[in-house]
Each structure stands twice: as structure tokens, then as C-alpha cells.
Amino acid sequence: MNIEQFIKLTDAYGAIIKHWPEIYQQQAQEVIALNLPEVNEALKQARLLDEMFSSHTLAPVERTLFDSIVASAPKADNPLVKPSFWQQWNIKSWLGVSGFIGTGLAGAVAGAFFVSIWTSGLLPDGIDGVSESSGTMAQYVDVGQEWS
Amino acid sequence: MNELDPDAELLPRIARGDQSAIREMVAKKLSRLLALGMRMLNDRAEAEDVAQETFLRVWKQAKHWQSGGAKFDTWLHKVALNLCYDRLRSRKDYTDKDYSDENAPDLIDPALIPEQRLDKSQQGDVISAALAILPNRQREALVLQYYQELSNIEAADLMGVSVDALESLLSRARRNMRALLAEQGVHKA
Numbered sequence: 001m002n003i004e005q006f007i008k009l010t011d012a013y014g015a016i017i018k019h020w021p022e023i024y025q026q027q028a029q030e031v032i033a034l035n036l037p038e039v040n041e042a043l044k045q046a047r048l049l050d051e052m053f054s055s056h057t058l059a060p061v062e063r064t065l066f067d068s069i070v071a072s073a074p075k076a077d078n079p080l081v082k083p084s085f086w087q088q089w090n091i092k093s094w095l096g097v098s099g100f101i102g103t104g105l106a107g108a109v110a111g112a113f114f115v116s117i118w119t120s121g122l123l124p125d126g127i128d129g130v131s132e133s134s135g136t137m138a139q140y141v142d143v144g145q146e147w148s
Numbered sequence: 149m150n151e152l153d154p155d156a157e158l159l160p161r162i163a164r165g166d167q168s169a170i171r172e173m174v175a176k177k178l179s180r181l182l183a184l185g186m187r188m189l190n191d192r193a194e195a196e197d198v199a200q201e202t203f204l205r206v207w208k209q210a211k212h213w214q215s216g217g218a219k220f221d222t223w224l225h226k227v228a229l230n231l232c233y234d235r236l237r238s239r240k241d242y243t244d245k246d247y248s249d250e251n252a253p254d255l256i257d258p259a260l261i262p263e264q265r266l267d268k269s270q271q272g273d274v275i276s277a278a279l280a281i282l283p284n285r286q287r288e289a290l291v292l293q294y295y296q297e298l299s300n301i302e303a304a305d306l307m308g309v310s311v312d313a314l315e316s317l318l319s320r321a322r323r324n325m326r327a328l329l330a331e332q333g334v335h336k337a
Contacts, residue, residue, distance in 0.1 A: 008315075053275070056275040072200065
């Protein structure tokens with residue numbers, strides 16, 4: 001980098017070399033190290049202007065603005081957010097579906113267990129008769145008669 | 149790509165309505181957007197409107213955002229700048245030449261700084277006034293490069309100009325600011 005290029009870049013980017021494009025920073029430091037009067041003068045002028053710029057501060061963000069922007073953001077019931085098909089299948093939906101399936105499976109397992117015991121001949125004879133519809137009804141009627 | 153764009157991981161969470169991600173995004177970007185709007189428009193209320201409108205665009209864009217393209221912060225600046233220019237165009241003193249002419253005069257007449265602003269003793273007010281009368285493109289270049297600390301490539305990309313053109317705008321902006329501030333006795337030319 002020659003002196004003219006350095007001064008041109010100082011005019012554009014100011015005196016703070018870390019604000020310069022990275023590709024120029026190393027070369028700029030090398031030029032500064034030469035301690036040349038025209039380089040020092042360019043840096044001095046640019047530094048004065050940078051200091052003016054940096055004195056331009058702004059009032060902090062007000063809490064009400066922050067809150068109103070946050071409030072404008074999407075929420076679960078906000079129309080800005082249209083959940084996709086898969087997003088709609090949230091955890092509650094899955095719990096409902098899995099509960100239904102689980103109950104059905106439990107019934108099926110219990111039924112299979114009962115049938116397997118029945119067919120293996122382990123049940124007592126009295127219970128064997130209950131499985132017949134007519135027997136079930138007869139037992140029910142008998143009990144009712146005793147209560148009366 | 150997310151490691152290069154620290155904002156990108158917040159966007160899918162924002163799309164799901166994650167309040168902590170929303171608050172984090174606003175905390176990170178609001179003061180930055182407000183500063184951009186203030187320096188471009190020199191009007192606090194308008195700058196706040198621009199910030200609010202920009203965040204509404206963020207909420208809409210969140211679920212469509214795809215990493216790998218422009219950085220989110222660059223996109224955010226583009227949206228805010230467009231909104232700033234919409235407002236600048238609606239002003240009575242706006243001219244197309246002011247907006248688009250890369251060859252705007254190098255030196256501005258310091259007498260253009262409004263009288264009422266000169267009465268204020270605070271240096272910041274004088275700088276605000278000087279920024280406000282810079283040609284729009286010079287002001288935009290200065291604000292993006294110096295105050296918003298965007299890289300030269302990002303700033304040039306946002307402005308749709310080459311890096312050389314950006315550097316030319318920056319040089320003229322700084323020269324004009326130096327002349328304006330010297331006229332007000334704030335800066336020694």
C-alpha cells in the first residue's frame with residue numbers, strides 16, 4: 001500500500017484501522033509504522049472526525065416500545081403463525097391418540113390371555129358354564145330370586 | 149451455516165412462537181434498528197415506527213427463513229432501509245436526485261443546517277443536523293459503515309453499489325460532515 005492509497009482509505013474508513021476492510025489492515029499498520037508526516041496528518045484529521053461521530057449517541061430504547069414489539073410477535077393463537085400439518089400433531093394430540101391405542105391393546109392382550117387359559121383347560125368347571133350365555137342369564141336370575 | 153449467522157437459530161423458534169427467542173431477538177436488534185432509523189430519518193417517532201414495522205416483517209419471515217443465503221442482520225438492514233426510504237420519499241423536500249445521484253455535490257452549504265438546530269449547544273444535535281442534510285446515499289453509506297459497523301462488502305451489497313463506489317460515497321460523506329461541523333465550530337477543519 002502506498003501513501004496515496006492509505007490516505008484515500010483513511011478518507012473513506014476513518015482512523016480506526018479495525019473499521020477498515022480486513023484485507024487492508026495489516027498493510028495499513030505497516031504504513032503507520034513508517035511515521036510519515038502526511039500519514040500522521042491524515043490520521044489526525046480522520047481521528048477528530050471519528051471522535052465527533054462517536055459523540056453522537058442516542059437515547060436508550062424505551063421499555064414500552066420493547067414490550068409492544070414483543071407483543072406483536074407470533075403466539076400459539078396468533079394468526080401470523082399457521083402451524084403446519086405436522087406441527088398441529090403436538091404432544092397433546094399424540095397423548096390422546098396413544099391413550100386410545102393403548103387401551104385397545106390392553107383389552108386385546110387381556111382377551112388373548114383369557115382365551116389361552118380357557119382353551120388350556122385350567123379354568124374350573126363352574127366358570128366354564130358361565131361362558132354360555134344361557135348359563136350367565138340363569139345365574140343372574142337365581143341371585144335375584146334369593147335377594148327377594 | 150448457522151455458526152456464521154448467530155441470528156439464524158432463533159428464527160425457527162420464533163416461527164413456533166417461542167417467547168424467549170422472540171424477546172432475545174428484540175433485545176439484540178431493537179436498539180440497532182432504532183439507531184439506523186434515527187440516523188437515516190432524524191425523527192424518533194418515525195424511527196420507532198420503522199423498527200416496529202421491521203419486526204412485523206421478521207415475524208412473517210421467520211418460518212420461511214433459509215440459512216445459507218444472506219445473513220439475517222443484512223436482510224434486517226435491507227428491510228429497515230427500504231422502510232426508511234419509503235418515509236424519506238414521502239417528505240416534501242425529497243428529490244429523486246438526492247436519492248439516486250451518486251455524483252451529489254461534494255460540499256454542502258453549511259447554511260442549510262436549520263436555524264433552530266444551531267441554537268442547541270449539544271454537539272450531538274449538531275451532528276444530527278449535519279447528518280440530516282447529507283445527500284441520502286452519503287448518509288446511508290456513513291451510517292451503515294461507521295455506526296452500524298457493517299463490513300464494506302455488506303454495506304456495498306445493501307446499497308447495490310460496488311465497494312469502490314461505497315468508498316467514494318464514504319469519502320464525500322466524511323468531507324461534507326467535516327465542512328459542516330467546522331462551520332458550526334464543532335470540528336477544526
